[in-house]
Amino acid sequence: MTTRYPRDRFDDVADGPRVGAHRGAQRRGRGWIAFAWAALATGVLVGLGVLVLALLNGSYSFTGSTEPSASSSASASATPSASASSPASQAPAAATPADQGSTTLVVLNGTTTTGLAAKASAALTSAGWKVTSTGDAGTTGTTATIVYYQQTSQAAVAQGIAKSLGVTAVQQSAAFPNADISVVLGADYAG
Template structure:
C-alpha cells in the first residue's frame, strides 16, 4: 500500500527563481577574468625571477659606482670643467696628455653606436682606423638615446690612451667605468658625433 503525503508547494514544478541550494546561471566572461588574473600573476612572477637571476648573475646592479653616468651629466662634467681647474677626483685632470696609437699596445678597443643612426659605429671605427688606432670590433650599444659621445676605459693606466682616442674623434668626454667588461676601452658614440 502506498501512503500519500499531503500536497505542498514542492509538488508544483515552476520555472521561477531557484530555491534552496541550486545555483543560478553563471554570467558570461567569468573564465576570462580568472585567465587575466592568472596571466598577470605569471607575468609578475616571471619578471621578478628574471630580475633576481640578473642580480645573482651580476649582470645588473643598483650601485652607482659601476654604472656609467648618464650622457647628459657626463657631457656637463666634461664641458663645464676645463682640465686646468678640474677637481682632484677627476681622473682626466690628473693624467698626462693624450696618448697615441703607438701606446695602445694590446688594449682592446670597441666602438658602439648609442643612437638610432645606422652605420655610425662604422664611421667612428673608420675615423679611428685612419688615425692609426686598432679597433677590435664595432656594434650597437645597449641604448639608442645617447646624446654625447663618451670614451670609457677600464683601468687608470688606460686614461691617456682613452683621451687620445677621444681627441681623434673630436670629443673630450672620457670616463673610467667597469660597465663594459668585454673591452679595455669602449667608445659609445652619441648624437653629437658628426663622423
C-alpha cells in the same frame, strides 16, 4: 602487517580455492624516491638555465681571452656608474696609436643613426688605432660621445682616442667589461 583492501568484483570470483586477486603489500617510501628524482631534475634544469643565461648575457665565459664578442659588446649598457668616473682634466696627456699595445678597443653606436659605429671605426683606423669590434650600445638615446676606460693606466690611451674622434669626454668605468676601452657614440658625433 596485512593491508585490507575494499571489496571489489574480484572478490566475488569462486572458480577455485582462492578468492580475489593477489595484491602485494605496498612498499613504504616510494613517494620519497619520486620526490628525490624530481628535485634532482629541477636542480639540474635550474643550474643549466642559470649557466645559459650567464653565457648569453656575457657575464661568464669559459675562455681566458680578453677579446670581446660582438654580441656581448652590443648588449652592453651605455650608463656607467657615476662613482667610477674621472674628470678629463685629471687625466694624463693623450697617448698616440703606438701606445695602444694590446689594448682592446670597441666602438658602440648609442644613437639611432645607422652606420655611425662603422664610420667612427674607419676614422680611428685611419688615425692609426686598432679597433677590435663595433656594434650597437644597449641604449639609443645617448646625447654625448664618451670614451670609457677600465683601468687608470689606460687613461692616456683613452684621451688619445677621444682626441682622434674630436671629443673631450673621457671616463673611467667598469660598465663595459669586455673591452679595455669602449667608445659610446652620441648624437653629438658628426664623424
